[in-house]
Amino acid sequence: MQTSETSTQQESSGACPDDDLAFDVFSRNCPSRGTLEHVTGRWGSLTVGALHDTTFRFNELRRRVDGVSEKMLSQTLHALERDGLVQREAQPTNPPRVDYELTPLGHEVAERLLDLIHFLEGRMPEVLAARERYDEMREGLGSR
Amino acid sequence: MQTSETSTQQESSGACPDDDLAFDVFSRNCPSRGTLEHVTGRWGSLTVGALHDTTFRFNELRRRVDGVSEKMLSQTLHALERDGLVQREAQPTNPPRVDYELTPLGHEVAERLLDLIHFLEGRMPEVLAARERYDEMREGLGSR
DNA sequence: CTGTATCCATTCCGATACTG
């Protein structure tokens, strides 16, 4: 089980938190880039978005985030928990019950993420129109 | 050359824009999910973020988005252009000069994205602290 | 129910070489 960049990551030339000018995502090896990827990743964004409204149990979340596999949801949840955005609450009952919810920090992230998501959803007609224009123009000057 | 979901995508049961309740990213086959992934993807978010401040030429952008390969930048730019977020401006000079800039829609996306990015950058100390706590607790109850 | 472990196909993505 690896968080995908813990092993891949190697230090190169300049780091980013070395000066007190803070964490710049544009630098290759800045840890903020990793967190950004957890949050904006394919399943991360949807998971955080879903948890903004309410807490979920594992399989509830799995149904809400349409298309995610057990493996990916588990992996995503671990990464978010490690970054302090998600809180895992396990109750030692039988059968076991585990609830996932956002931390306060997670909620602040979710707000910003949902703002982006809702904006995009609302502008999809424009996006779709742009796509058609783009695709049309391509067959016009056909290579092949 | 494929945008990675144009070929993968197959229609399954319910679509999401069938009712006029709009585009829900939580549905597996909603086109808004694809656009969200272009925008929030590993290179998409950084590309859009970089272009918010100023226009860039291809190789300038490549240097700004530290770590991106030619191939990925090209691919990312095409996807964003197709979605109507990026405008490509080619001048038929010699040597060729091509400028990339955001469309008005792209700018609105960039604002929201940068809001998220800057928020995360500012909270990295908390994230890093959470990680340490998480990692510590793990070696305590060691499997292995 | 809540996960982890394994297998395997697909995709990603960087390096390189090449075109205009």
Add this chain to the structure above:
DNA sequence: CAGTATCGGAATGGATACAG
């Protein structure tokens, strides 16, 4: 400079089986 084409290794991600 601004890309495209191709290749191969690495990572992603889904299905299944299994464990607590």
